[in-house]
Amino acid sequence: MTKVQVLRYFSLWNQSVAALMRQLEPDIYHCMDYHAALAPLYLPEKPIPMILVLHNADYMGVIETDFINDRFWKTTSTMRRLSLVFNLRIRAIRKYVLFEGRFNMLKAGVAYIKEMQNGHGVCAVSANYAAELKRERMLFRGLPNILPLDNATDPADDQGTGTKELKKRRYAAKAALQKRCSLNEDPGAKILIFIGRWVKQKGVDHIAMLTEEILRSQQNVQMVLAGPPDDPFGLYAQEMLVPLKVKFEGRLFVCTEFFCLEKELRRGAHLCFTPSCSEPFGYVDVEFGLLGVPSVGCAIGGLGKMPGVYFRQQNADSPHMLLEAFHCAVDYALDMPDEEYWQMAKAATRAEFPFIIWKENLKEAYHLALTHFKDAATVVVTACT
Secondary structure (H helix, E strand, C coil), X not given: CCXXXXXXXXXXXXXXXXXXXXXXXXXXXXXXXXXXXXXXXXXXXXXXXXEEEECCCCCCCEECCCCCCCHHHHHCCHHHHHHHXXXXXXXXXXXXXXXXXXXXXXXXXXXXXXHHHCCCCEEECCHHHHHHHHHXXXXXXXXXXXXXXXXXXXXXXXXXXXXXXXXHHHHHHHHHHHHHCXXXXXXXXXXXXXXXXXXXXXXXXXXXXXXXXXXXXXXXXXXXXXXXXXXXXXXXXXXXXXXXXXXXXXXXXXXXXCCCCCHHHHCCCCXXXXXXXXXXXXXXXXXXXXXXXXXXXXXXXXXXCCCEEEECCCCCCCHHHHHHHHHHHHHHHHCCCHHHHHHHHHHHHCCCECHHHHHHHHHHHHHHHHHHCCCCCCCCCCCEC
């Protein structure tokens, strides 16, 4: 899609959501991220309370309009063009969707909540991520708080399982995983695993840069790395890892496309890589942890909630520091005494993220939004043309 088509798509999407709300008349609008954050602007006749849940604030719906190759765009001012595409007044475009000189859809939701609810109603998917956004992102300056809505999940099937049973399941799953990924059948091998999108946010470039060093220095280590490259850093990781498949045949499995690994086979891993440079909540560490597979990675955002070995970003602008810290964490995790490791694995299976807590936090977010919502007679949103 061209940039103009993307703008038209989101215009249609937001106006469709607004039309649906006009018909259904909900008590409150629960908005996920930026995608439909403009929708309340199309309801000037009846503003609605809103909560905005941030699953990943790195994606703000920023669309560069400077280099759009469109005749109408070139002959009409950018603000007027955006006004026509989104069916919003120019002053509304300036007020709600321009941030730091760029078109930014997430800004619309934040600005609306500031205006209509005194800033109450912005949420994030973990307490640590909420604090991180409030501290580090200019877009959220001036908000009274960002509420935590930690994701919930079912507890582990084998929550009360002892170490002996965990080891038994691990060895059986490891044999099946090795067979599935064409690795050498080695009961004593420690399998390090990463399955997910290959993007900078997930730290996949750091995994790629350390893979050869880890496999050379740790002869009992095998690695399973799978997922589709989704940005230049993922493509860089692919260029580094694919040639290593031949060099470390039987010890390294690399798949650069969508890869589905059965739940029971995941139990066969020794550690799960989570070196993300930004992570709102992180489900991978939970999915593997509940199976008795601890994480090794960076304690940032929502990561660090599951038992594992983590490093902290002392200087996020230094790739060398991040790489060295990750390498140290991996070495420490691999050299842990067996008893300490299995206590950590058992603790991971006992982690809980109850739905009742998530439900109560969500009800609190709704209550705050409704309580602070200003009556339409007090504040009128005049956004539509």
